Amino acid sequence: MSPQFVQYLLTGLTVGAIYALVALGFSIIFNASHVINFAQGEFVMIGGMATVSLVAVGLPYLLAIPLAIATAALVGLALEKFAVEPARDASVVTLIIITIGASMFLRGLAMLVWDKNLHALKPITGDKPIAIAGATILPQSVWVLGVTLAIVVALSWFFGRTLLGKAMLATSHNRLAAQLVGINVRMVLFLSFGLSAALGAIAGILIAPITTTSYDVGVMLGLKGFAAAILGGLGSGIGAVIGGLVLGIVETMSAGYLSSAYKDAIAFVIILVVLFFLPSGLFGKRGGERV
Amino acid sequence: MMLEVEGLASRYGRIPALSGINLRVGEGELVSLVGANGAGKTTLLRALSGVQPVSAGRVHFEGEDITAAAAEKRVRLGIVQVPEGRQVFAPLSVEDNLRLGAYLRSKAEAAESMERIYAMFPVLKQKRREPAGALSGGQQQMLAMGRGLMALPRLLLLDEPSMGLAPKLVEEIFACVRALKSAKTTIFLVDQNARAALAVADRAYVLETGRIVLAGSGAELLENEQVKEAYLGL
Numbered sequence: 001m002s003p004q005f006v007q008y009l010l011t012g013l014t015v016g017a018i019y020a021l022v023a024l025g026f027s028i029i030f031n032a033s034h035v036i037n038f039a040q041g042e043f044v045m046i047g048g049m050a051t052v053s054l055v056a057v058g059l060p061y062l063l064a065i066p067l068a069i070a071t072a073a074l075v076g077l078a079l080e081k082f083a084v085e086p087a088r089d090a091s092v093v094t095l096i097i098i099t100i101g102a103s104m105f106l107r108g109l110a111m112l113v114w115d116k117n118l119h120a121l122k123p124i125t126g127d128k129p130i131a132i133a134g135a136t137i138l139p140q141s142v143w144v145l146g147v148t149l150a151i152v153v154a155l156s157w158f159f160g161r162t163l164l165g166k167a168m169l170a171t172s173h174n175r176l177a178a179q180l181v182g183i184n185v186r187m188v189l190f191l192s193f194g195l196s197a198a199l200g201a202i203a204g205i206l207i208a209p210i211t212t213t214s215y216d217v218g219v220m221l222g223l224k225g226f227a228a229a230i231l232g233g234l235g236s237g238i239g240a241v242i243g244g245l246v247l248g249i250v251e252t253m254s255a256g257y258l259s260s261a262y263k264d265a266i267a268f269v270i271i272l273v274v275l276f277f278l279p280s281g282l283f284g285k286r287g288g289e290r291v
Numbered sequence: 292m293m294l295e296v297e298g299l300a301s302r303y304g305r306i307p308a309l310s311g312i313n314l315r316v317g318e319g320e321l322v323s324l325v326g327a328n329g330a331g332k333t334t335l336l337r338a339l340s341g342v343q344p345v346s347a348g349r350v351h352f353e354g355e356d357i358t359a360a361a362a363e364k365r366v367r368l369g370i371v372q373v374p375e376g377r378q379v380f381a382p383l384s385v386e387d388n389l390r391l392g393a394y395l396r397s398k399a400e401a402a403e404s405m406e407r408i409y410a411m412f413p414v415l416k417q418k419r420r421e422p423a424g425a426l427s428g429g430q431q432q433m434l435a436m437g438r439g440l441m442a443l444p445r446l447l448l449l450d451e452p453s454m455g456l457a458p459k460l461v462e463e464i465f466a467c468v469r470a471l472k473s474a475k476t477t478i479f480l481v482d483q484n485a486r487a488a489l490a491v492a493d494r495a496y497v498l499e500t501g502r503i504v505l506a507g508s509g510a511e512l513l514e515n516e517q518v519k520e521a522y523l524g525l
């Protein structure tokens with residue numbers, strides 16, 4: 001492996017991990033409601049921007065990051081309570097349109113509350129590159145990969161081992177039966193929005209030191225996360241992770257070896273190709289466990 | 292009376308599916324509901340479970356008005372349904388399906404009930420790690436029954452438990468219904484096998500296009516000319 005290849009691979013894995021976190025958020029809400037939540041990207045933005053503000057008023061990361069995640073989770077819960085829940089008997093298409101509206105609203109609000117500038121966050125632990133196999137990796141990338149791995153482990157424990165997690169899975173597989181065993185399916189949807197928002201916020205905070213953040217950072221990251229979720233198969237947890245990593249690596253490789261002009265187009269191409277040729281994605285419904 | 296339904300009506304959009312339903316189920320009774328395809332039997336059971344909106348009428352359970360109660364509240368009170376078409380959580384393991392049946396109960400209580408279910412349906416124990424979707428139709432029906440029993444029902448609503456099963460399995464399912472009955476479980480049973488459903492029943496109702504048209508003891512209805520002609524194929 002040439003050092004250049006290793007370099008692209010490491011960079012690709014880093015952005016891919018971020019896409020994976022966003023994709024997991026899409027899948028969790030999709031499972032609870034069959035709704036594609038187009039406000040997912042705004043949670044990413046809120047995570048990053050809220051951290052910027054909290055750091056600016058002097059809070060250390062140890063406080064600022066949990067608070068920013070909590071803020072995004074609250075916004076997610078409020079979105080479910082005040083926009084999705086009142087329309088719960090409407091069609092899925094209507095609900096999707098509601099999330100698109102919510103996403104525009106949140107972006108507008110962010111522009112007012114904050115500003116239109118790009119903001120950089122300091123890396124969590126310094127910015128001295130670490131050498132690996134002739135390439136280098138930023139400490140922040142190590143954070144991205146480590147936190148993503150920890151989240152994946154935590155989620156598989158939650159959905160595979162806890163009663164609440166299994167109840168959420170059960171609701172996604174058979175909503176009627178879930179109600180008949182006494183699962184409060186509205187609560188499941190509510191929790192899903194909170195959980196997805198928290199995951200999005202974590203992604204937004206982790207990536208901000210590498211790419212900067214701004215009020216509209218959620219548009220592109222939301223789209224990439226969506227492409228990753230579609231590629232892996234909407235609703236599949238493992239699919240979201242693999243889809244995110246594959247998208248990140250393909251993007252970085254094509255930018256490195258071909259031209260960076262097409263980098264963002266890859267996500268669109270993937271969405272189209274998957275929808276045409278592989279509608280259930282790599283790990284979609286055809287058996288296996290969905291998150 | 293354990294369950295009292297008065298003037299219940301329900302609709303799909305503007306199309307009425309049930310109207311003026313009056314019925315009662317007493318503690319320890321086995322009451323059957325027979326009716327043709329599309330008569331509204333499933334709609335009625337779903338309305339009783341709180342997963343189908345009602346447009347008129349009242350439902351009382353043990354004296355409490357539950358007409359507007361949420362589905363999970365009814366499960367907590369002991370109204371438990373084994374739905375038509377089994378509706379198992381296909382990708383989840385047999386054991387997880389059973390555990391979820393006791394979603395509202397503690398881990399210890401669930402473990403105890405699970406042993407009872409495994410004793411009742413040993414094949415479920417054998418296949419406890421397999422995904423529910425990999426079971427045969429008969430096994431899935433046992434699982435659906437087992438999952439319902441995990442909730443420790445006070446009133447068990449059974450919707451077509453023998454649907455699509457081979458005759459030998461139908462007999463097994465009805466044996467299970469009789470066993471539950473002798474264990475004093477209160478049961479409201481819907482089955483397309485009208486003869487068997489009437490034969491096990493203390494009392495029964497006949498539903499036609501959303502209305503109850505006949506009521507009586509199981510034995511009476513088995514002898515009723517109208518019932519014989521319409522549902523027993525005589």
Ligand SMILES: Nc1ncnc2c1ncn2[C@@H]1O[C@H](COP(=O)(O)OP(=O)(O)OP(=O)(O)O)[C@@H](O)[C@H]1O
Nearest residue numbers: 303308326327328329330331332333334335375483
């Ligand atoms: N989701 C639905 N939307 C619209 N109409 C429905 C729906 N479900 C049932 N119906 C209609 O309501 C009526 C009652 O249906 P229901 O399923 O309750 O009948 P059933 O007695 O259980 O029939 P079966 O013996 O086939 O199970 C039927 O005319 C059916 O077509």
Ligand SMILES: [Mg+2]
Nearest residue numbers: 332333334375
């Ligand atoms: Mg039916």
